[in-house]
Amino acid sequence: MANHKSALKRNKQSIVRRDRNTQARSTMRTMVKNVRLAVAEQNKDAATAALTQAVPYIDKMATRGIIHKATASRKISRLTKLVNTLA
Known part of the structure; x- marks a missing residue:
């Protein structure tokens, strides 16, 4: 565990950033999944x-x-x- 004041702050910052990055990465994966699902359903408008x-x-x-x-x-x-395979 961090002992210095600056190291404690750095630890807090890294935790906040990790959570933010995880949420953003999850959102990106959901968007990719939505594209793939629309293509699987052969729905060109939704896929586009x-x-x-x-x-x-991304x-x-x-x-x-x-x-x-x-x-x-x-x-x-x-x-x-x-x-583009749907065209």
């Missing part, structure tokens, strides 16, 4: 709408450093390719 909502959020996660930028790019690419 879910994709347009998911892409900026980019934001990469900008904030919650996921790597290459991971974000890969996720976006694969989801877009998946939605």
Whole structure:
């Protein structure tokens, strides 16, 4: 356990940030799942709408450093390719 005042503060900050990042990552995964479900149901309108909502959020996660930028790019690419199979 941390003994110095600054170390205690750092510990509190890391706990808050971990919780925030976990929540954001969970939201991102839900958005990805919504796109995949819409594609599985062959619903092009819903899939496109879910994709347009998911892409900026995934980019934001990469900008904030919650996921790597290459991971974000890969996720976006694969989801877009998946939605385009409905065309």
